[in-house]
Amino acid sequence: MRRIMSLVLTVILVFSLAGCGSSNRSDSSAGGAKVTSGADQTTAEQTGTSDKTDKVWGGKSGETCGDPNGQYTIGVIIHTTTDFLCSKLKAYTDYMGKEFSVKFNYYIIENFADETYLAAIENLCAQGVNGIITTNFSGTAVLQGLKICEDNGVYLGVGFSQIDESIKDQVYASKYFVGGSYEADYQAGYDIITSLIDAGCKNIAAIGYEPGITCHDRRWEGMMKAFEDHPEVKKAGEYRGLEFTKAVEDFLASDDTIDGIAITLLGIEYCQEPIKAAGREGKIKIAFCDFSENCQEGLDSGFVSCAIGGQYVDVVFPFIFMYNALNGTPLSEEKTEVPVNFITCKTGEEFSNYMTYLHKDGVYAWTTDELKQVIKKYNPDATADDLVKMGASYSIEDTIARHGK
Structure with a gap:
């Protein structure tokens, strides 16, 4: 009952x-x-x-x-x-x-x-x-x-x-816990700030998702550490919440010297229109986590100094752990969580390669034939360390090397 x-x-x-x-x-x-x-x-x-x-x-x-x-x-x-x-x-x-x-x-x-x-x-x-x-x-x-x-x-x-x-x-x-995976979120946050600094930005606004989601919290921590390590750069202000577009509008309305915006999630979708409405096109660069179909144009034009993403592959790792467990052949007695690289794009060419070799329809980071090498049903010698190596090697270059042109 x-x-x-x-x-x-x-x-x-x-x-x-x-x-x-x-x-x-x-x-x-x-x-x-x-x-x-x-x-x-x-x-x-x-x-x-x-x-x-x-x-x-x-x-x-x-x-x-x-x-x-x-x-x-x-x-x-x-x-x-x-x-x-x-x-x-x-x-x-x-x-x-x-x-x-x-x-x-x-x-x-x-x-x-x-x-x-x-x-x-x-x-x-x-x-x-x-x-x-x-x-x-x-x-x-x-x-x-x-x-x-x-x-x-x-x-x-x-x-x-x-x-x-x-x-x-x-x-x-x-x-019943099989394992998991996570991205280098702290490093991603750090890198989006330093990419803006490398692009010449001197006064950067920081925007993040509201506290409580681990990946965004770590991206935020990385951003704050980058500011700490670069005291020559001014932090125009901080915003953490859910009203991202309004946050951009408020920053631009209060400070006409802002020349960079860093955001822990999609950037173009929340920043482009407010920047255009403020008449600041060509004067502000943005950097962010999470790719979108608009990244190509933003990177080509120089509006985007850095876009970080490609984490759709994350699902592979808990799936492989789980599939092995369901088959009664867990990869190891010791539980493992796999750190997975992000894909970082600072140029239009890099994003074009990402789309060609990793994201277009029917293209994936690892083929099912490659995934069979980490499934004991097909490869009795497979180990959790093999998955860790996959997460560490994930990149555009690695995919091109394995799948060719």
Whole structure:
């Protein structure tokens, strides 16, 4: 009876979140795209559902990809599947899923609150998934999410975020935590500031996502360290929140000497129009994390001094850990989180190469044949260290060397 009541309450919570829309995320999605609830995505007729799924979703299901009749089903909790980054991430899982007989079920969250993640994990477990990959899930709530997975016999992997040091031992001790991956966010924050300095900027405004998301917090820390290391450069001001475009407008209205803007997420989408409206085109450069289709023009023109992204590959690492575990052949007894390089582009040529060799349709950092080398089913000698080496070598140059021109 308690489990039935828990399930009913969870369903009520999910639909109450769906009813909130994205009003509290104006400008706040990491990709700038409108975010909708996973329960609103596609009908059961489009995706195919079981009676168990119908009870959880009220006749609807989240987005799916990969092999619809896969041996395993892995849920992915993410904020969107439509922006430049996450649409590519989903395409990669579709590609891997079809090769490795895995169905991916995407649960689209409306915000990054702990209770939103926990509700998503509850619902995916109730659907009967074999594993869950969560993105940007951090803090001590990971322990609560892992407990839900343990109670349901479901594996958990984490992407785009590192497990907090305060709970790492507890998380690693669970047989249901398979591993995770995270980017060099601190270094990325540092690099976007120094790129502006190298481009001649003397008065730089710093803009970041509101505190609480590990990747953005670390990018912010890197930015602040770069300012500390370069006292010859003025910091025009700081803003952390959700109203990014307004923050740019306010900075430009209050200081006509600003010549650089650094932002921990998409830059062009939030900066270009305010700069144009202020009559400051050609006088301000920007640097940021997260690629978009507009990076090419910005880098070619010199408006963008540095764009950092390419992290769609992040999903590979928790997936490989999980797939090995599901097959009963974990890569190692010791749990591992893989540090993954960013791709840094400071010229239009670099971004063009990124698009050609890493991002265009049908092109991925590692082919499924290459991924088989880190799956014990195909290569009994595969180890977690092999994944760590992959994360460390990820670059445009490495991909060109492996895949050729």
